[in-house]
Amino acid sequence: MxxxxxxxxxxxxxxxxxxxxxxxxxxxxxxxxxxxxxxxxxxxxxxxxxxxxxxxxxxxxxxxxxxxxxxxxxxxxxxxxxxxxxxxxxxxxxxxxxxxxxxxxxxxxxxxxxxxxxxxxxxxxxxxxxxxxxxxxxxxxxxxxxxxxxxxxxxxxxxxxxxxxxxxxxxxxxxxxxxxxxxxxxxxxxxxxxxxxxxxxxxxxxxxxxxxxxxxxxxxxxxxxxxxxxxxxxxxxxxxxxxxxxxxxxxxxxxxxxxxxxxxxxxxxxxxxxxxxxxxxxxxxxxxxxxxxxxxxxxxxxxxxxxxxxxxxxxxxxxxxxxxxxxxxxxxxxxxxxxxxxxxxxxxxxxxxxxxxxxxxxxxxxxxxxxxxxxxxxxxxxxxxxxxxxxxxxxxxxxxxxxxxxxxxxxxxxxxxxxxxxxxDPDGFLHITDRTKDVIKSGGEWISSISLENVAVAHPAVAEAACIACAHPRWTERPLIVAVLKPGATLTREELLAFFVGKVAKWWMPDDVVFINELPHTATGKLLKLKLREQFRDYVLPTALDTDNCPLGENEANR
CATH class of the missing domain: 3.40.50.12780 (ANL, N-terminal domain)
Structure with a gap:
């Protein structure tokens, strides 16, 4: 050789x-x-x-x-x-x-x-x-x-x-x-x-x-x-x-x-x-x-x-x-x-x-x-x-x-x-859809919490938002939006949910919205979703109480 x-x-x-x-x-x-x-x-x-x-x-x-x-x-x-x-x-x-x-x-x-x-x-x-x-x-x-x-x-x-x-x-x-x-x-x-x-x-x-x-x-x-x-x-x-x-x-x-x-x-x-x-x-x-x-x-x-x-x-x-x-x-x-x-x-x-x-x-x-x-x-x-x-x-x-x-x-x-x-994508561009521990697993499919957060903060009244999974008796998990409003702004749950219409797939639509004064962050400025999940661990989604009228269709959730 x-x-x-x-x-x-x-x-x-x-x-x-x-x-x-x-x-x-x-x-x-x-x-x-x-x-x-x-x-x-x-x-x-x-x-x-x-x-x-x-x-x-x-x-x-x-x-x-x-x-x-x-x-x-x-x-x-x-x-x-x-x-x-x-x-x-x-x-x-x-x-x-x-x-x-x-x-x-x-x-x-x-x-x-x-x-x-x-x-x-x-x-x-x-x-x-x-x-x-x-x-x-x-x-x-x-x-x-x-x-x-x-x-x-x-x-x-x-x-x-x-x-x-x-x-x-x-x-x-x-x-x-x-x-x-x-x-x-x-x-x-x-x-x-x-x-x-x-x-x-x-x-x-x-x-x-x-x-x-x-x-x-x-x-x-x-x-x-x-x-x-x-x-x-x-x-x-x-x-x-x-x-x-x-x-x-x-x-x-x-x-x-x-x-x-x-x-x-x-x-x-x-x-x-x-x-x-x-x-x-x-x-x-x-x-x-x-x-x-x-x-x-x-x-x-x-x-x-x-x-x-x-x-x-x-x-x-x-x-x-x-x-x-x-x-x-x-x-x-x-x-x-x-x-x-x-x-x-x-x-x-x-x-x-x-x-x-x-x-x-x-x-x-x-x-x-x-x-x-x-x-x-x-x-x-x-x-x-x-x-x-x-x-x-x-x-x-x-x-x-x-x-x-x-x-x-x-x-x-x-x-x-x-x-x-x-x-x-074919151009070689990376798109982070979620952290493994943060992705929402609904009806056998994954929902990106980051994508839903991006829609929420695009609303002119929202300063910051986090999306976490809540337990659901039919779909295992469904998305909950936790949002902070800008100073002096007003916004209802219904208005923010309506803002999502046409921007995400129907089965990605959040099931509920909660407004709080401040979101928790890690020491490096990232959203501390672990703390949010603990805070809302026992939160009951409206759709969990009325599964017959759940916004998901059977075929959509399990495709």
Missing amino acids: TAPLFGQMMDVPLTVSSLIAHAARYHGDTQIVSRRIEGDIHRYTYRECETRAKQLAQALMALGVARGERVGTLAWNGYRHLEAYFGVPGFGAVCHTINPRLFPEQIAYIINHADDQYVLFDITFAPLIDALAPQCPNVRGWIALTDESHRPAMRTPVLCYETLIEAQDGRYEWPQLDERSASVLCYTSGTTGNPKGALYSHRSSVLHAYGASLPDAMGLSSRDAVLPVVPMFHVNAWGIPHAAPLNGAKLVLPGKDLDGKSLYELMEAEGVTCAAGVPTVWLGLLAHLRAAGVRFSTLTRTVIGGSACPPAMLRAFEDEYGVQVIHAWGMTEMSPLGTLAKLNWAQSQRPLEAQRAQLEKQGRVIYGVDMKIVGPDGKELPWDGVAFGDLHVRGPWVIDRYFRQESGTPLVDGWFPTGDVATI
Whole structure:
């Protein structure tokens, strides 16, 4: 057998530190702007960011942190948190971003499970740290991300970030690490059971940054000023803190103030061209725009993910404000990007409504991700836009197992089962129809709760809506709409049900509507349907009391 002929190229490892080193060297004067916890606006450059990240690496090594050990962060989107993104993995430790919106018991579990040696925290979380510290005996120290003048009064002994790094000179050479060594650790939101850890490598983090930067993904460039509203504690802010320096884009970090007014003012002041966040954040921003009668002067596009973007929101951004919406889908186990909805040349020639229908889907995979849908028998289903089944993915930034679950793997024949139910159309566009646990099984057929939610929020009086399954004596399950009205709006059950007529199949029609003041959300902004299902566990649908007049026809329900 002939021996393989290998390429004669430099073996340069893909490391997270190379991203900030590139930005410092070739985009050194480009700004990073942060709204600080202390209340003011801080600005400096990529060049200064790398120096301080090196000082952090030196400080942590001086504290005895070794390669492979975890350093946690409990922080908002700010320049000090960004420095941890590079300073911690830069010398070989692992940056563990922790979601402060989780229950304290979950946070303590995560810190202990990760075996964090130190935890960096924003001073707004001082009371949380006092509550966590007794539950986390293995943490060697807690480091407040501030200076001595703003150090909070706490029961827990804490170190001061600025004091630690000021003691270092920043003259440090990033080591050439194995690109397959761990870089970042993120945990799932843990809506069922304990959160699970996804341990990314330097290689996967850099490849993901490349993928996120592609023109048919976020399309970032050095001409952009990008504002990640999605928190840096939520799956690396979708990779933006890595992709921005890779491209030399100006980075604008909003801190803790994520209300519509604060975001709009920051966008306008800093010339933001691209922003990214979950739908609940954009609801507040749109409400501010309409109430204040203002428009964007620089924003051209926004990436919306985390949960399905309601079509009404997509159209509001594009029709009322001229902002392109890029609908995205991914998950913690995927670093997180999987698909983004952008049209190719042929699709852009179709009628406007056909284009919009396509953009309302989750989109096409970017290079690096492969996907398929499978039926109950495990066999792959056709890409016809009709057949829907369980979504499986694979790729170099998709996990093959969870952190500290070395004995087991979640993979099925080398593919990761996402827990989503989806269709894929002939154009290769993914459409998430539901989570496996949220799909409504009625009369032997599946009803998409997301599709019904999208219709509900399209009503001008509805601010937000969730669709859950309720037990039914004849059809097993039937859909219930739980809705929140916009301030000052009025709407009856009958009026909202009538709004569905002609928009969905007759057998998909919701059986009832309930109005409440607020919907529960997960720590990452997604609808917490588990809590809603518990709240309405004993709810009796009107059709359950009158099965003879059930709106479903026997043939329709069982076709």
